[in-house]
Amino acid sequence: MSFSLRSVKVPPNSASLEEARSRVFDFFREACRSIPSVIDMYNLDDVVTVSRLRSTIASEIRKNSHITDPKVIDMLLFKGTEELNNVLEHAKQRHHLIGQYVVGRQGLIQDIGTKDQGISNFLKNFYTSNYF
C-alpha cells in the first residue's frame, strides 16, 4: 500500500529552481518520516540510530547541493524516490542498507565527535592512509 502513494508515475517537471528545491525538501521530509519503519523492517535497531540515518540521507542530498539545473534536480529526485521505494518495498536486503548507508560514514561521527576537533589535516590523513 505504501508504494501506491509514493511511486511517481510521471517524473517531476519543475518549472524553476525554487520549485525543485521545495520538491527536494518534500522528498527529504518523506524519507525521514519513513526511517522508523525502515529500521523496523530490516531489524536495524542495534546497528544504527534514527538520527544517524537522517544525517546520512542529509549528507547524500547535500552532496548534490551544487547543482542548479532544475531538470537535473528532477532527475536526481526521481532516482531518489525510486531508491526510497525500493527500500520500503523490501526490494533491498539488510546488508545492502548496512553497506550503503551505515558503514563508512565515520565522517559523520567525526563531525559529531569531540576528540578530533583540534587535530591537523596531517593527522587526520595519517589515520586514514599512508598516501596523502
Added chain:
Amino acid sequence: MGLGLLASKALKPTASRLLSSQNPRSLLFLSRTVTSTPELQKPEQAAQAQPEPTPDLPPRTPLAGARVHFPNPDDAIEVFVDGYPVKIPKGMTVLQACEVAGVDIPRFCYHSRLSIAGNCRMCLVEVEKSPKPVASCAMPALPGMKIKTDTPIAKKAREGVMEFLLMNHPLDCPICDQGGECDLQDQSMAFGSDRGRFTEMKRSVVDKNLGPLVKTVMTRCIQCTRCVRFATEVAGVQDLGMLGRGSGEEIGTYVEKLMTSELSGNVIDICPVGALTSKPFAFKARNWELKGTETIDVTDAVGSNIRIDSRGPEVMRIIPRLNEDINEEWISDKTRFCYDGLKRQRLNDPMIRGADGRFKPVSWRDALAVVAEIAHQVKPEEIVGVAGQLSDAESMMALKDFLNKLGSNNVWCEKNGMFHDADLRSGYLMNTSISDLEKADVFLLVGTQPRVEAAMVNARIRKTVRATHAKVGYIGPPADFNYDHEHLGTGPQTLKEIAEGRHSFSSALSNAKNPVIIVGAGLFNRKDKDAIFSAVEAIAKSAKAVRPDWNGLNVLLLSAGQAAALDLGLVPESENCLESAKFVYLMGADDVNLENIPKDAFVVYQGHHGDQGVYRANVVLPAAAFSEKEGTYENTEGCTQQTVPAVPTVGDARDDWKIIRALSEVAGVRLPYDTLTAIRSRIKTVAPNLLHVDEREPATFSTSLKPQSNQELSSEPFGTAIENFYMTDSITRASKIMAQCSALLLKK
C-alpha cells in the same frame, strides 16, 4: 659538424660509454640506425659536398648518448663508419668506434668491462681493403679505416653466425627465463635469417650445480665465455672454465664446486642467453610484466644503484643500474637476493603488548596515544632514541627533532655506537671516493674486511690491484681476499709499528704516490678508538696521504644510515644513557644490545620487520621498508641518493617520518613540517648536502684539525665486524634465500 662538438667535449672520465647497449635487457638492437643515407638518394649532391661531411647526413650521436673520453686530445684519429667520419681516441677498437658513430654492432662475447675474447664472431663487419670481415671487438681502429656495417658481406656474416649459434641451441624459449630479455632472441630477430638448415640432432649438456643463487641450464650455453672472464677478472674466483672442445664444450667447474663469491649473481646479468639465470626468480615472471623502479640499495653502505622490478604489490627481482662512480654495473649477492625478505615477517598493524605479554593489534589512534602518554611521564634524561641501520635521513631528522622537543638529546644510529666525532666529516667518510680508488697504488686496510662489509668497494680495490698491481696491506683477523694482499698483523700493535716506521710496510706507504688507508667502522665500538684513529692519522701524515689534491684517509661505514646520521648530528649526549633509560624509541634498530635496556623501560619499536627489536618492545609501530618509501640515504663516500617507492606499503604501515610527526602532534610537541618538501627544507638547515641528490659532497676540512688524543692503544686484536655476510640487517635476516646462502655458501 656535430662531431666537432663531440671531439671538443672532453668530458668526465669514461662515463657510461656503452650504457644500455651492454644492458642485455635493452631492445636497442632493434632500433638500428637507418641504413639508407641521403648520399645514396642524392648522389650529385653528395659528390658536390665531398671535402666535408654533407649537411644532409643525419647527425650521428654516440650510442645511447654516451660521452666519449679523449685522454689525449692530440691523439685522436679519424675513421669512417658507413661513410660518416668520426673522431675517436687512439686505441679504440672498431666496435667502439662504431658505437661512437651511433651504430650498434651485435655481439655476444664482448663486454665493455671484461677482456676481449673474440670467439662469438657476431661482431663481424666489413673493412675496406680487408679480404675477410673482421671481428670488430678485437680489431684496433686505425686512422683512415673505412668501416662498413650494412653491406651484404656484413649482413651475410651475421646471418651465418646466428645460424651456427642456433644450431645447437635448444628450443627452450617458452620455458626459458631469459625470454623477453634475451640477447639471442633480439639479435636473431634483428640480424638473423628467417630459416635454418640444421636437421641433425642437437647436442645437450648436463646442468651444473653452482649454488642456490644461479640456475644453470647448460644446454642453452653458447660458449661466449663471459662468465669465465667475469669470474677470473672481476670476481677474482677462478671457478669456471671451458672444458672440452668443439661443439661438446661445456662451461663448468669440473669438480662440483659452488660459486661462493659475493659477486656471483652478476653472471646472471652477463650471460646473454638463458644458461645462467636467477634461481629464486626462476619461472616467476616475464620481464614485460614487471615495472622497473630505479632506486638505491640499503643493505650496505655503498648505496649501489638498483632497479626494483615489481609486479603489482610484490617485488619480483632486483637488477643493477649503471653508475660508474659507485657500483659500475655490478651488485653484490646480498643486494640482489634480499628482496624475498620483504615479504616475510612484516609488521602491518600497530600493536601494544598487553599485560599477559602478548601483542594486541590496535588502531593508530590508540597506539600513538599510549606512546605519547608514556613519553610525558618520564624525565627528559631518561628518554633515548636509536635510529636503525636502514633509516633514511628524513626519519632521523624527525626523530632527533622530536626527542629534542621532549628535552632529550640521546639519539644515535645503532651502528655508530658511541662514536662522537661528528664534527669533521672527513673523520667518518670515504674521502677518496669509490671511483678514485682506482688511482691508488698502495692500500692499507685497518680492521676492515671489504669483501663482506662493502662488496662493491672490494670490487673496485680488486680492479685497481689487477690493473696496476697495487700493494695491499691488511691488519686484522685472517680473512679471505680475492686479490693478493700482505697480512701485516692482527691488532693495534702493528698499527703502532707502521706509524713509527718500524714495519716493513711503512716504506711501501711512504714511497707511494697515492696511498689509501681504509679504516673499518667496526672499530667505532672499541674503547681505544681515539688512539687508533690518531695512530692512523699519524700514518697518513707520514705517508703524505692527505694532500690538497688527494685525501687517502678513509673510513668504510657498515650500514646505509650511518653517514646521514652523523651528518645530521645524531650523536648521544651521555655515554651510558641506554642503561638508565625509561623510554626507548627504537626506529628500526635491531642490532642494539637489547640486554642493556633496563627491565622496566618502555620500549617503542618502529620498523618494518618483526626482528629482534620486537621481542623487547612494548609498542610496535609498523613502518615502510626501503622499497616502499621515498627516503634520502648517504653512502659511505658522502654521495646522497634517494630511494623511490616501488611497491605500496604493507597493511597499515606508514612512512617513518610521518609516524614521528603524527606522534609529535599527539604528544603535544608538534613538529613544524607536514610534507616531504617541508622536512627536506628542515634538513637543509642542518645538512644541506643531503638535498643535493646524486652528488658527492667531499669533506671540507681534514682530520688534522682534531686535537690529539692521549689514549693508549689496547693490545686486543681487531675483530670482524660482520660475521655472516648474508645476514646483516632485518630484511636479510628474514629472507629465505639469504638463509640458504649462509647455510651453503659461507666458508666454514
Added chain:
Amino acid sequence: MKRMGPRLLSEQPRPAQTPRRGPVSNPVRFFSYNSGRLGHRGREEAPNSLRSLSLSFHFVVVSRNWDWVSKMLARLAASRFLEIRQVFRQPSRSFSTALNYHLDSPDNKPDLPWEFSAANKEKVKEILSHYPSNYKQSAVIPLLDLAQQQHGGWLPVSAMNAVAKIIEVAPIRVYEVATFYSMFNRSKVGKYHLLVCGTTPCMIRGSREIEDALLKHLGVKRNEVTKDGLFSVGEMECMGCCVNAPMITVADYSNGSEGYTYNYYEDVTPKRVVEIVELLRKGEKLPPGTQNPGRIKSGPEGGNTTLLSEPKPPPCRDLDAC
C-alpha cells in the same frame, strides 16, 4: 668407424632413460634428409628412396583411411627412429674416455693425496726450466703427461690439483687443458692402452676389423678396461703410418714413468694383433714397427723397387755434365 658429431645426453651416465617414444608426428622429416648419412654404415638396406616413396604413398592414402594407415605409419616411423637412435648410440668420439665434469669415485677424489715421485720431482724441475719463470703455466702439458705416466696411464683429479699447485695457477685452468686434449685420460685405462688408428687411410685398409678383433678378443667395449686391468682399447687419430696401414700403438704404462713407451705396431692383421696382445700379456717386449716380415720399414714387400742405387748428384755438382 665413423665420425660422430657432438655427444648426446644419452651417452652420459645418467639414470636410465626410457628409449621409447610415441609415434612421431612428422615422420617424413627423418627420411628425406638423413638418407645419405645413414647409408655409410655399410649395412645392406633397401634404398632409402624406396622407403620414402612407400611412405609418401602412405601419406597420400592417409586422408582416406586414417586409423589403419596411421598405425602402419607409426610403426614404420618408430622402427626408423630406433634405427637412427642405434646409430647414435654407438659410442661417440670421446677419446679421453670421460666426461667434461668430474664424478667422485673411490680412487678418484679431490681429497686423495697425490704427489710426484722423488725421481719425477727432478724431471719436473727440469721441465720447468724450459720455460720462463713467470710463465710457469706453459709447462702444464708436459707436467700433466708426466703425471699421467706416473699414475699408470690416467689422471686423477688430485694429480691435476698437484700440477696446478706446482705451476701456480687455479686448478680449473689445468682442468681446462686436461679436458681439451683427448690423450689425457681422466678415467682408468689398462696397463697397456691399445690405440687403433681410425682415420681414412687405415680405415680403408681395414682398421675396423682390427678394432673388432681386439674388442672381441679382450671381451671389452671401447674405452673399457679388461678385468685384469691390463688392456684397454681406444681409437686414435692418424699417427702418420699411412704407408703401413693399418696400425695400432701401445701406450705402455706398466713400468711407471721411467718405463713408459709409446710404440707403433704397423701392418697388423686381426690375427697378428691378437698375437701381440697375448705377447704383451706375458710381459714380452716386442720390437715396434712393421709387423709384416716381408717389409723393411716403409718399403714395399719384396724389397725396394726404387732407390736401388746411389742418388744422382745435383746438376751443379756433376761437373762432368755441364
